[in-house]
Amino acid sequence: MSETKRIALLIDCDNVTPNAIAGVLEELAKHGTVNVRHAHGDWNNPSLSGWAEKLHPHAIRPMQQFAYTKGKNATDSAMIIDAMDLLYSGNVDAFALMTSDSDFTPLVLRILESGFPVYGFGGKKTPSPFVDSCSPFIFIENLIPSKEGNGESDSLPARTPKGRLRQNSALVKLLRTAVDQTADDDGWAEMSRVGSYISNNNASFSSVNYGYRRLSDLIKATDLFQVDRQNNRMLIRDPKS
Structure with a gap:
């Protein structure tokens, strides 16, 4: 450990x-x-x-x-x-x-x-x-926690909606490149490898800045990728690849 x-x-x-x-x-x-x-x-x-x-x-x-x-x-x-x-x-x-x-x-x-x-x-x-x-x-x-709500701890702001995420060309390029560069021959990439690629190539990136705690949530929100789960592994595929 x-x-x-x-x-x-x-x-x-x-x-x-x-x-x-x-x-x-x-x-x-x-x-x-x-x-x-x-x-x-x-x-x-x-x-x-x-x-x-x-x-x-x-x-x-x-x-x-x-x-x-x-x-x-x-x-x-x-x-x-x-x-x-x-x-x-x-x-x-x-x-x-x-x-x-x-x-x-x-x-x-x-x-x-x-x-x-x-x-x-x-x-x-x-x-x-x-x-x-x-x-x-x-x-x-x-x-900064919202002043509204039921008092529970939730320090994230409202999530950036799908439309604005897809209009962010730099973000879309980063995600698509990460999936493409880490995909196997069948076009599917493991989420962990995608995350590692992004960290290695854009260290300052954080999904929190878009209102999402996890990278997987951000990727799903763009609605640009196919997402599947196999044997406790989350897999991602870009249909346009």
């Missing part, structure tokens, strides 16, 4: 909303145990009051960083130092960065070079270089 992956979550509290933290932790639970939870910011700043309320309920450790110079973001430097310390500590197997700041892109690339995955979480305003470097990247707007 493989050991549970240990994940270090570093939060840039200056530019991400605290409302998504529960959804972020739920997503990370799919990959392992978040044994390091550090929230960086100047806790003397009243603007972080929303984050302060989330620390104890989610067992997050506040990391104080005073703003020594006006107009300079000392939090960024502190997070980078923290990440590098953790990288060399040997106590974590993966990193998660919750930030919308593209200045962290070089940090992500450095961590990836060391063989550690980096899960990214940030707002839709996040620049593409940072989004594309993470593996995967999830927009936190998709992880």
